[in-house]
Amino acid sequence: xxxxxxxxxxxxxxxxxxxxxxxxxxxxxxxxxxxxxxxxxxxxxxxxxxxxxxxxxxxxxxxxxxxxxxxxxxxxxxxxxxxxxxxxxxxxxxxxxxxxxxxxxxxxxxxxxxxxxxxxxxxxxxxxxxxxxxxxxxxxxxxxxxxxxxxxxxxxxxxxxxxxxxxxxxxxxxxxxxxxxxxxxxxxxxxxxxxxxxxxxxxxxxxxxxxxxxxxxxxxxxxxxxxxxxxxxxxxxxxxxxxxxxxxxxxxxxxxxxxxxxxxxxxxxxxxxxxxxxxxxxxxxxxxxxxxxxxxxxxxxxxxxxxxxxxxxxxxxxxxxxxxxxxxxxxxxxxxxxxxxxxxxxxxxxxxxxxxxxxxxxxxxxxxxxxxxxxxxxxxxxxxxxxxxxxxxxxxxxxxxxxxxxxxxxxxxxxxxxxxxxxxxxxxxxxxxxxxxxxxxxxxxxxxxxxxxxxxxxxxxxxxxxxxxxxxxxxxxxxxxxxxxxxxxxxxxxxxxxxxxxxxxxxxxxxxxxxxxxxxxxxxxxxxxxxxxxx
Ligand code: NOJ
Numbered sequence: 366x367x368x369x370x371x372x373x374x375x376x377x378x379x380x381x382x383x384x385x386x387x388x389x390x391x392x393x394x395x396x397x398x399x400x401x402x403x404x405x406x407x408x409x410x411x412x413x414x415x416x417x418x419x420x421x422x423x424x425x426x427x428x429x430x431x432x433x434x435x436x437x438x439x440x441x442x443x444x445x446x447x448x449x450x451x452x453x454x455x456x457x458x459x460x461x462x463x464x465x466x467x468x469x470x471x472x473x474x475x476x477x478x479x480x481x482x483x484x485x486x487x488x489x490x491x492x493x494x495x496x497x498x499x500x501x502x503x504x505x506x507x508x509x510x511x512x513x514x515x516x517x518x519x520x521x522x523x524x525x526x527x528x529x530x531x532x533x534x535x536x537x538x539x540x541x542x543x544x545x546x547x548x549x550x551x552x553x554x555x556x557x558x559x560x561x562x563x564x565x566x567x568x569x570x571x572x573x574x575x576x577x578x579x580x581x582x583x584x585x586x587x588x589x590x591x592x593x594x595x596x597x598x599x600x601x602x603x604x605x606x607x608x609x610x611x612x613x614x615x616x617x618x619x620x621x622x623x624x625x626x627x628x629x630x631x632x633x634x635x636x637x638x639x640x641x642x643x644x645x646x647x648x649x650x651x652x653x654x655x656x657x658x659x660x661x662x663x664x665x666x667x668x669x670x671x672x673x674x675x676x677x678x679x680x681x682x683x684x685x686x687x688x689x690x691x692x693x694x695x696x697x698x699x700x701x702x703x704x705x706x707x708x709x710x711x712x713x714x715x716x717x718x719x720x721x722x723x724x725x726x727x728x729x730x731x732x733x734x735x736x737x738x739x740x741x742x743x744x745x746x747x748x749x750x751x752x753x754x755x756x757x758x759x760x761x762x763x764x765x766x767x768x769x770x771x772x773x774x775x776x777x778x779x780x781x782x783x784x785x786x787x788x789x790x791x792x793x794x795x796x797x798x799x800x801x802x803x804x805x806x807x808x809x810x811x812x813x814x815x816x817x818x819x820x821x822x823x824x825x826x827x828x829x830x831x832x833x834x835x836x837x838x839x840x841x842x843x844x845x846x847x848x849x850x851x852x853x854x855x856x857x858x859x860x861x862x863x864x865x866x867x868x869x870x871x872x873x874x875x876x877x878x879x880x881x882x883x884x885x886x887x888x889x890x891x892x893x894x895x896x897x898x899x900x
Contacts, residue, residue, distance in 0.1 A: 381573070381624045381647050381739060382681040383838060384421040385830055386471065388743045390689045391428055391450055392436065393782045396795025403782065405451035405459050407795065411785070412462060414812055418747060418823075419830035422469035424575050424626075426689060428456065429475075432482050434544040435523075435764055436689070436780070438473075438577060439480035443562045460570045469572035471626065476559050477578035478545040485554075486546050494535050501554055502546050503538035503584065504531075512536075518590045519599065522708075524768035538588075540581060540599060542764040550582045550608065563615050573616070573624030579640070579649070580629040582608060601629075601636055609645040624648070626683070634674045641680035648683045648739060655685050658705035659698050659725055661851050661865040665843070668736065672840060675738070682738035686729055687746050693779045696752035698725035713754060713774045721893070723749050727825055727882035728863050728895035732851070734829040735861050735897060737840050742826070745783055748810050749822030752778040756801060777801055786813040828880055832897065846873050850890075854900070863895040875900055 389408060397406025405428070415423060427437035430447050437447065446456050460470050479486060485501055492498035494506075505516040507530065515528035516536050521543075528536040529543040538547045548555045563574065583605050585598035609625065616623040627649035631637045634653055640646050657667045675682045686694045691706050692713075698704050699722020700715050726749060733740050756777050758766075763775030782800065784807040785793030792803055792811050808814070815823035839856045846852035849866035852873055864870050869889035872878075875898035878885070882895045890896055 380421065380469070380622060383737075383834075384469070384739045385419070385734070385833065386422045386424050386739065386741050387415055387418065387420040388424045388426070388688060388741055390426045390436075390744055390780060392800065393780050394744055395783065395785065396791075396797060396799070399796040400449070401791075401795065401797035401800050402449050403794070404449065405446070405455045409455075409459055409462060412466060412468070415468060416466045417816075418742075418827055419833075420468065420742065422471055422572065423463060424471040424741070425473065427473045427475055427577075432480055432544065434480070434542055436762075438475055439478075439482075439542070439545045440475050441480040441482040442484075443474075443479075443558075444565050457569055464570065470570070471573040471575055471624065472566060472571050473577055474559070474562065474566075474574040475577040476548065476550075476555075477581050478539065478541060478547045481544045481546060489537075489546075490531060493533055499535070501549055501552050503549050503588070504535045505538075505588065506534070507536050517588050519588075521768065523765045524773065538584075540578070542768065544764075547584070548582070550584075550604070551586060556608070556611075560611065560615060563612060567615070567619050567623055571623075572621065573626060573647070575626045575628060576646070577628055579609075579627035579646070580605065580631055580637075601631055606640070606645060609640060613644050613646070626650070634670055635677075638674040638678045638680065641675065641678045643679060648681055650683050650685050650688075650741065652685070654733075655687070655691065655694075656706045658703060659865075660704075661849050661863075664732075665851055668841075669843075672737065676840070682736065683741065684733045684736050684738060685741040685743075686726075686733055687743040687779065688741070689743065689780055690776050691779065693743075693746070693750060693752040694729060695719060695722040695726045695746075695749055696754070698722045698729065699751070711774060713778075717751070717754075719751055722751065723822070724883060724893045727822065728893055730822075730825060731829060731880065731882050731895040731897060732861070732863055734826075734833050735836055735855070735859070737838070737855065743779075747823055747826040748784070748812060748815055750781075750783075750807070750810060753781045753801070753804055754778055756781075760801060762801070784808075784811040786811050825880075825882065829897075832879060836897075844873060846870070858900045860898040860900050861895065862890060862898070864890045864892055867892050872896060873898065 392403045394403045395407030395411045396403050428450050429440045430442040430445050431437045431439050446453050463470050489498040506512045508514040515526050519527040521527045523542050530536045539545050580600045583602035624647040627646045629637050629649050630652050651671050653667050657663050671682045696717050699717040761777050763777050765773050765775035782794040787793050788808045790803045791799050815821035836859050841853040841855050844852040850864050852862040854860050860873050869886050869891045877899040879897040
């Protein structure tokens with residue numbers, strides 16, 4: 366930052382390579398107007414929490430006008446703010462207020478689809494088959510007698526068919542809910558529109574975009590049937606690269622290192638890394654790390670593969686443990702049995718030890734914060750919150766729940782409004798009843814309770830984020846500290862160790878203990894505990 370408190374452009378040349386970015390899921394962060402739903406006024410009132418935490422940037426999940434069928438990922442207008450959240454003027458104020466504190470702002474852009482209430486989709490419905498309006502989406506006649514069967518066998522990622530029929534008999538494609546029609550990126554209007562949307566927000570000072578479903582925009586126009594699990598015709602299509610090259614040119618035409626971050630759940634990391642070549646995206650979330658079970662060799666392997674794939678293209682890795690789509694990692698790591706994550710099997714209801722999960726989450730925080738590259742912190746993980754698995758069915762809002770007839774509990778459990786203070790719900794979230802119920806046991810996990818406790822998860826994150834810049838930018842070298850210890854060095858002189866074995870182990874040679882995720886036992890590193898050392 367400059368002396369005037371503004372973000373300087375000179376310190377910005379590589380900020381995104383090592384940034385700590387905090388994800389704000391607006392509906393659940395803080396409610397400023399008492400309607401039970403988080404909003405921009407709430408965020409503005411809690412910026413101190415983020416400044417004290419020591420993050421470099423905020424990523425806001427979609428804040429655009431939306432019927433909220435999919436929590437705002439169903440966008441009705443890409444150039445305005447959802448009235449439940451506030452106004453465009455407030456968003457501009459929030460960007461400026463964040464910048465004054467040295468915090469950059471990344472917003473979500475949702476280019477794969479829009480809401481069924483977007484004017485272009487409404488116009489397409491009205492204009493009818495064969496119209497230019499319909500060419501902006503994927504409208505097709507059905508198969509079978511009277512076209513009563515969907516045009517192909519693609520499944521929605523939220524369950525059921527990826528096609529919905531409209532009254533005139535045509536079907537439209539939606540890889541997510543039926544209220545999220547997919548755009549046709551072969552259509553020039555779509556390309557021009559999104560380039561303009563990028564400029565609209567860059568002009569308002571945003572520092573970057575998190576690109577929703579970044580691997581899915583381009584479809585094989587033949588729309589072929591697929592075998593179960595095959596996503597080839599609608600994921601990782603070669604045509605995506607030219608789209609991101611044009612976006613990169615736009616980002617680079619602005620001062621201050623504006624960034625593009627891809628959300629891509631690709632099975633092959635080297636394929637994902639191709640999007641991070643120097644003239645494409647700046648970074649992409651590392652989901653292989655997120656889904657990895659609590660296992661020393663698998664974690665070592667995923668870190669190695671990640672760094673290698675990113676080094677090959679000169680891009681930084683982006684480490685992430687949780688987000689608004691996955692089971693919170695305190696719960697994942699506390700599960701009896703499989704501690705990994707997959708959308709196909711959420712393991713909802715499998716017995717969980719929160720004590721074990723918390724212990725591991727603390728160690729995982731120190732691991733993530735000390736790996737080379739950038740790191741994401743999902744709101745509430747700094748408080749050690751867990752997945753709320755007992756939300757009553759009638760209150761569940763995620764379309765995944767309804768589209769799978771309850772077979773998949775969906776993502777509401779990681780989206781419960783944050784506890785800020787006090788000893789009973791709504792825990793300072795706002796004055797109204799939160800849109801999802803908070804557990805009573807969160808009384809001990811409010812931001813204010815944890816701020817006062819040096820042993821809390823919040824204190825650990827604060828200290829870790831404070832020390833993190835001093836770890837430098839060097840890559841890591843694995844250190845042999847025994848088969849069940851994950852250990853590495855980063856020059857000059859930083860040493861990390863995490864003990865996965867049941868017995869306490871001795872610490873690698875060091876001159877100073879910088880930080881530990883839990884108490885050491887007679888100078889030994891206990892099970893599921895991580896430590897930062899100075900050699
Ligand atoms: C990924 C987002 O993170 C998720 O919340 C959303 O439902 C889908 N993309 C569809 O937009």
